[in-house]
Amino acid sequence: MSDHINELFDKDGNLIGALLSAEAWTTVKKPVLDTLGIVDNHAEPERPEPLADWETLKQYWDFPYPVDTDVACEHCGNSTQDWAKDDPRLFRLSSANLAGLVCFKCMKCQAKILKRHFKDEITTECTPFQSSKISSKEGRYSR
Known part of the structure; x- marks a missing residue:
């Protein structure tokens, strides 16, 4: 057909469906x-914060500056x-790893804040939330 x-x-030869x-x-x-x-109940549940990953990063912290806990959304x-x-x-926290990459989601505007911890500096990148995403290009785990 197309x-x-x-x-x-x-x-x-009876039509039974379409792909x-x-x-x-x-x-x-x-x-x-x-x-x-039909109600779409397949909304992705929010995963728990990876606090164990944050604790591991803090445990092995070897940067010449103290553990960095401040976060700001430029949007x-x-x-x-x-x-x-x-609280609230x-x-x-959405991710943290031993390389010093830490990612947050702003609970006010849903922007993504990415903090990269380098030996001598911390860089921050803030990406606004995009409500219109192409869902066919999103990776999803099957249930």
Whole structure:
């Protein structure tokens, strides 16, 4: 039929379904689910903060400056001197590794704050949240 739709037939030639390409499905998914009255309950649950990874980084900290706990979002102005002590959290730890790469999510605007700890300096990069993503290009784990 097309590069995006393959019709599926049973042994008697009756149409039993259709196989859509990822691009076609991401284009028609919402209207199809709405039309059929199906609620999409496959929202990704938020993973727990990798606090053990943060603790490992602190344990092996060998930078010439003290452990760095301040975080600031340049997009919404949210900031804290110690992200781990905030209740409720202003920033959520999303990753940390022994190389000194630490990533946070701003709980106010959902921006991504990336902190790179180098021997002599810390660099920070802030990327705004993008609500319109191409879901066919996102990696997902199957359940």
